[in-house]
Amino acid sequence: MFKPVVVDLKNFSSTRNAVDESCAAQVFKTFHGFYGALFLSKFATGLLDGKGHDRGIHSAKTVWATALQRFDFATVGAALDACQALHSKFPPTMPEFVGLCIAHQPQTHTAPAQPRIEMGQALRSAYAAKCRAINAKHAQAAEIKAKGYRPWEPTLTGLYQGIAQAVALAGGDEVAYLRSTEAA
Numbered sequence: 001m002f003k004p005v006v007v008d009l010k011n012f013s014s015t016r017n018a019v020d021e022s023c024a025a026q027v028f029k030t031f032h033g034f035y036g037a038l039f040l041s042k043f044a045t046g047l048l049d050g051k052g053h054d055r056g057i058h059s060a061k062t063v064w065a066t067a068l069q070r071f072d073f074a075t076v077g078a079a080l081d082a083c084q085a086l087h088s089k090f091p092p093t094m095p096e097f098v099g100l101c102i103a104h105q106p107q108t109h110t111a112p113a114q115p116r117i118e119m120g121q122a123l124r125s126a127y128a129a130k131c132r133a134i135n136a137k138h139a140q141a142a143e144i145k146a147k148g149y150r151p152w153e154p155t156l157t158g159l160y161q162g163i164a165q166a167v168a169l170a171g172g173d174e175v176a177y178l179r180s181t182e183a184a
Contacts, residue, residue, distance in 0.1 A: 023076055024065035028057070030080050031091050039091040067094055071101045078104035157182070 031039040045056030068076060079100035083092060092100065119127075152158035160182050 021061065021065045023068055023073060024061045027064060027068065027076065027080065027097070028061055034083065035091045042091075064094055067098050068101065071105065075101050075105050
């Protein structure tokens with residue numbers, strides 16, 4: 001009633017290599033161990049090749065090898081381990097097994113590219129002018145502090161203190177006189 005589907009191996013994939021086929025052969029062995037004839041019966045056609053192997057199973061191994069060629073052995077092994085828990089009663093289909101392989105691939109974390117925020121020349125000039133004004137203000141304050149300037153109270157006493165400080169810097173005797181008048 002149904003014709004068995006057999007893939008012509010010579011025309012199927014020119015990128016196959018021994019590593020891919022051995023990986024698929026290992027998957028088939030493991031699934032045969034897990035699920036027995038339930039797995040292999042899905043692919044068996046009854047047509048034998050020259051070596052006495054079923055052509056349908058050989059064809060399925062080739063298809064699986066092509067699907068698994070992008071994964072390394074460790075990833076396929078991790079997916080096989082996951083099959084025992086996730087597919088305990090029935091074997092997974094090839095797309096399900098490829099999905100397990102994708103899920104068990106090592107993650108590569110890359111930082112997302114940070115977008116650059118560009119600033120126009122006019123805005124840059126405005127910020128530079130503000131920064132220069134702030135720096136000049138701080139430099140002036142530091143210079144005044146280095147000379148010994150102290151702010152006075154805005155009262156008559158503050159005025160006396162300012163005059164006394166000015167006279168003290170000049171080196172005169174008026175300081176004693178002003179202090180005596182302040183005490184009175």
